[in-house]
Amino acid sequence: MPKLALLIVDVINHFAFDGARALAAAADAIHAPLRALRDRFDAAGLPVIYANDNWTDWHGGFPDLVASSLALGGTSARLAERLAPEDGHFYVLKPKHSAFMATALPVLLQQLDVDRLAIAGIAADSCVLATAIDAHMRDYRLWVPSDCTAARTPALKRAALHVLRYTCRAEVRPVRGGADPFGIRGAGATGSAPT
Amino acid sequence: MPKLALLIVDVINHFAFDGARALAAAADAIHAPLRALRDRFDAAGLPVIYANDNWTDWHGGFPDLVASSLALGGTSARLAERLAPEDGHFYVLKPKHSAFMATALPVLLQQLDVDRLAIAGIAADSCVLATAIDAHMRDYRLWVPSDCTAARTPALKRAALHVLRYTCRAEVRPVRGGADPFGIRGAGATGSAPT
Amino acid sequence: MPKLALLIVDVINHFAFDGARALAAAADAIHAPLRALRDRFDAAGLPVIYANDNWTDWHGGFPDLVASSLALGGTSARLAERLAPEDGHFYVLKPKHSAFMATALPVLLQQLDVDRLAIAGIAADSCVLATAIDAHMRDYRLWVPSDCTAARTPALKRAALHVLRYTCRAEVRPVRGGADPFGIRGAGATGSAPT
Amino acid sequence: MPKLALLIVDVINHFAFDGARALAAAADAIHAPLRALRDRFDAAGLPVIYANDNWTDWHGGFPDLVASSLALGGTSARLAERLAPEDGHFYVLKPKHSAFMATALPVLLQQLDVDRLAIAGIAADSCVLATAIDAHMRDYRLWVPSDCTAARTPALKRAALHVLRYTCRAEVRPVRGGADPFGIRGAGATGSAPT
Numbered sequence: 138m139p140k141l142a143l144l145i146v147d148v149i150n151h152f153a154f155d156g157a158r159a160l161a162a163a164a165d166a167i168h169a170p171l172r173a174l175r176d177r178f179d180a181a182g183l184p185v186i187y188a189n190d191n192w193t194d195w196h197g198g199f200p201d202l203v204a205s206s207l208a209l210g211g212t213s214a215r216l217a218e219r220l221a222p223e224d225g226h227f228y229v230l231k232p233k234h235s236a237f238m239a240t241a242l243p244v245l246l247q248q249l250d251v252d253r254l255a256i257a258g259i260a261a262d263s264c265v266l267a268t269a270i271d272a273h274m275r276d277y278r279l280w281v282p283s284d285c286t287a288a289r290t291p292a293l294k295r296a297a298l299h300v301l302r303y304t305c306r307a308e309v310r311p312v313r314g315g316a317d318p319f320g321i322r323g324a325g326a327t328g329s330a331p332t
Numbered sequence: 333m334p335k336l337a338l339l340i341v342d343v344i345n346h347f348a349f350d351g352a353r354a355l356a357a358a359a360d361a362i363h364a365p366l367r368a369l370r371d372r373f374d375a376a377g378l379p380v381i382y383a384n385d386n387w388t389d390w391h392g393g394f395p396d397l398v399a400s401s402l403a404l405g406g407t408s409a410r411l412a413e414r415l416a417p418e419d420g421h422f423y424v425l426k427p428k429h430s431a432f433m434a435t436a437l438p439v440l441l442q443q444l445d446v447d448r449l450a451i452a453g454i455a456a457d458s459c460v461l462a463t464a465i466d467a468h469m470r471d472y473r474l475w476v477p478s479d480c481t482a483a484r485t486p487a488l489k490r491a492a493l494h495v496l497r498y499t500c501r502a503e504v505r506p507v508r509g510g511a512d513p514f515g516i517r518g519a520g521a522t523g524s525a526p527t
Numbered sequence: 528m529p530k531l532a533l534l535i536v537d538v539i540n541h542f543a544f545d546g547a548r549a550l551a552a553a554a555d556a557i558h559a560p561l562r563a564l565r566d567r568f569d570a571a572g573l574p575v576i577y578a579n580d581n582w583t584d585w586h587g588g589f590p591d592l593v594a595s596s597l598a599l600g601g602t603s604a605r606l607a608e609r610l611a612p613e614d615g616h617f618y619v620l621k622p623k624h625s626a627f628m629a630t631a632l633p634v635l636l637q638q639l640d641v642d643r644l645a646i647a648g649i650a651a652d653s654c655v656l657a658t659a660i661d662a663h664m665r666d667y668r669l670w671v672p673s674d675c676t677a678a679r680t681p682a683l684k685r686a687a688l689h690v691l692r693y694t695c696r697a698e699v700r701p702v703r704g705g706a707d708p709f710g711i712r713g714a715g716a717t718g719s720a721p722t
Numbered sequence: 723m724p725k726l727a728l729l730i731v732d733v734i735n736h737f738a739f740d741g742a743r744a745l746a747a748a749a750d751a752i753h754a755p756l757r758a759l760r761d762r763f764d765a766a767g768l769p770v771i772y773a774n775d776n777w778t779d780w781h782g783g784f785p786d787l788v789a790s791s792l793a794l795g796g797t798s799a800r801l802a803e804r805l806a807p808e809d810g811h812f813y814v815l816k817p818k819h820s821a822f823m824a825t826a827l828p829v830l831l832q833q834l835d836v837d838r839l840a841i842a843g844i845a846a847d848s849c850v851l852a853t854a855i856d857a858h859m860r861d862y863r864l865w866v867p868s869d870c871t872a873a874r875t876p877a878l879k880r881a882a883l884h885v886l887r888y889t890c891r892a893e894v895r896p897v898r899g900g901a902d903p904f905g906i907r908g909a910g911a912t913g914s915a916p917t
Contacts, residue, residue, distance in 0.1 A: 195812050195830060198783035227780050232829040233469045241824045244817040245780060262499045267469065270462050274428045293498055296491035303488055304457045390617050390635060393588035422585050427634040436629045439622040440585060623859045652889045657859065660852050664818045683888055686881035693878055694847045 146258030188236030341453030536648030731843030
């Protein structure tokens with residue numbers, strides 16, 4: 138039976154690019170609600186998928202990214218401590234903004250029989266938006282938990298969420314308000330964890 | 333020598349979808365500046381490429397879309413009269429929002445040796461934005477002439493242009509103000525029309 | 528209910544490339560069995576899809592390709608006379624060898640709910656093989672009717688059919704022998720022609 | 723300056739699929755010449771890229787695949803011992819046959835400015851052929867070192883090499899014979915190793 142998955146974008150992050158300081162400050166607010174959301178997916182046996190930029194480190198893997206983020210301290214370390222993938226989570230490294238471009242994500246989602254995605258992470262206006270538009274074009278129904286994403290300015294976050302809501306037809310509601318538009322618990326009852 | 337192209341999105345349009353009436357009203361304002369812009373590209377010998385939804389008519393071609401748009405009257409006809417492709421223009425039919433998805437556009441742009449794109453047409457928040465994000469991920473430099481695009485609400489157009497400017501690093505300036513960020517005339521001097 | 532489609536590759540063909548003379552001579556033998564096969568798909572109400580090279584004519588459409596092929600005479604004209612698409616057939620122009628690359632075919636097959644493909648046309652070792660490998664990677668079951676495809680040498684046709692049979696797990700059997708591995712008639716009974 | 727890269731396909735391999743025993747027996751012959759070839763690329767400072775099936779282990783990375791292959795013993799272990807990637811080598815995990823499908827390879831090759839590929843590994847008729855056809859469609863010039871690839875039957879290897887040579891226009895020559903169609907040493911002189 139088709140099911141819901143959680144897609145977590147670029148939270149393992151060195152914040153080493155233009156505008157990164159402002160983005161890091163905003164991103165510091167997301168780890169608590171996002172971790173709570175991830176725990177709910179884990180409890181329901183629903184897939185949790187990390188799609189993370191490789192930061193042009195073409196030689197390493199996901200564990201290397203986590204290690205270097207922890208070593209950096211600051212927001213990088215706080216996000217990595219709370220949100221690094223654990224056993225049973227899936228991950229794909231992405232070379233571009235969208236998690237669908239030049240990655241195995243389309244194949245993975247098909248194998249997992251996913252038809253709805255909760256998309257969280259950073260930045261709201263960049264990799265989250267690019268990923269959501271690609272998901273919308275492939276007919277996934279979307280939920281963007283608004284307290285689990287961040288942008289480098291409030292105006293960019295507002296603009297991105299506006300497009301996500303009215304163009305991509307995404308549910309845009311915070312985890313903290315108790316939102317659960319796709320019924321995580323109910324979905325979990327029928328979803329057996331893929332191997 | 334790499335050159336600039338004009339990409340015109342979904343102006344051959346039946347306006348037969350949710351929210352189409354509001355979008356058509358807004359789109360009525362774009363045909364004059366967009367035609368002026370297209371004439372400048374033609375005069376400079378630079379490529380003009382139409383990327384248009386096939387509106388799920390899988391049996392026909394571009395001329396059929398133009399004919400049926402003319403027959404519909406209203407904004408559909410006004411856009412088709414002023415903006416239908418002419419000899420020497422390129423066109424691709426697209427089945428989804430982005431002009432890069434499931435079309436020959438990536439191959440065409442490479443064969444034309446294009447490195448900068450002016451992206452115009454409708455809707456600003458939907459197919460234009462999806463196309464621009466895909467172009468940005470492929471390292472094209474972008475200009476979105478702000479009076480040559482439209483959305484079904486002013487808030488959606490504002491949000492889309494905000495993301496285009498600050499996330500996709502696009503030039504967002506009107507044709508009517510005389511904007512020419514990539515130097516159409518200069519570019520044309522070196523660009524011979526591809527066959 | 529998932530159904531079978533017929534995919535016809537590059538039969539509208541100017542034979543204007545290296546090795547084209549030998550390929551044309553071999554291709555002259557395919558139009559009779561391929562037309563018989565197409566008639567059976569039509570009679571069963573099953574989709575017939577043309578995927579044809581645009582021969583780098585980026586300005587025209589499918590009808591232009593048919594017209595220029597008829598005008599050329601020889602094998603080009605004989606194939607176009609017998610096999611040009613008719614009302615109700617689908618077509619996509621492809622810029623590269625595989626019908627899946629940079630075309631709307633993946634979207635069309637999904638919308639038609641196709642899960643099995645009969646792939647015919649030319650050349651067996653080039654565009655037919657590239658298309659079949661792409662289809663195999665996307666989990667389509669395949670039938671390559673061996674008298675409906677051709678190559679510029681017998682050795683190339685033999686090599687291609689060997690790989691198709693043993694690597695892509697395609698049924699490789701001639702139309703003339705009465706082969707119908709996927710049950711065209713039965714499939715047609717449940718398949719209503721998509722619009 | 724555009725340069726040559728070595729692409730090594732599926733040599734980290736559990737041989738746990740239909741026909742794997744015959745393939746493993748044939749693959750035992752390739753590790754010596756392939757290692758010699760890899761050493762020459764390393765010595766010349768040219769990129770070595772591994773593209774390896776993830777064997778539907780969506781949770782692990784490349785080091786996990788190497789470890790489990792070593793633990794299996796037999797051909798799996800012999801290939802992993804001699805050919806596991808080392809520092810400075812690139813790798814991508816692929817979910818399907820072609821190394822270009824749903825992977826970062828296209829982006830990596832562009833960033834490395836590669837225009838010629840030596841493609842080695844297994845199986846000649848399956849993942850090597852699918853990858854070579856995709857590379858050919860993207861205009862890469864190809865060399866398939868014939869003693870660095872294997873198939874589960876001699877007839878399949880012969881068929882694949884025939885198509886590679888005459889359809890994909892690949893150089894098909896053994897490393898042991900001293901073949902160097904693209905001039906590894908000369909190419910290396912101008913190529914600085916990308917980071």
